[in-house]
Amino acid sequence: MGDDSDEEFMDELKREFKATVSRNLVDMRSLHQERNFEDIARIAHDIKGTAGLFELQKGREIAAELQREAQKKESEKTKTLIEALAAYMNEAGIIEA
Secondary structure (H helix, E strand, O other): OHHHHHHHHHHHHHHHHHHHHHHHHHHHHHHHHOOOHHHHHHHHHHHHHHHHHOOOHHHHHHHHHHHHHHHOOOHHHHHHHHHHHHHHHHHOOOOOO
16 A cells, blocks of 8 residues: 555655656746846755656756856846756656747
């Protein structure tokens, strides 16, 4: 019985992650236009942790780099990494482009 509830729990978490990542990417694009690097770094940190939970190693690495570049307020690198994260999440089937 525990296995079914664990699987259901992980499925629900994954559904929530998919919805959240889609919103997060839209938000980060807007935040980048506003030059709000602090919030981009915070969102990237959250994605990094959850991507790790779902064994999305490349997504975790991109999010970690995005977090670092946003903390340094590296505008062009941050923008490039937001798009790289979106492309990866699309390829991984987490979001639909």
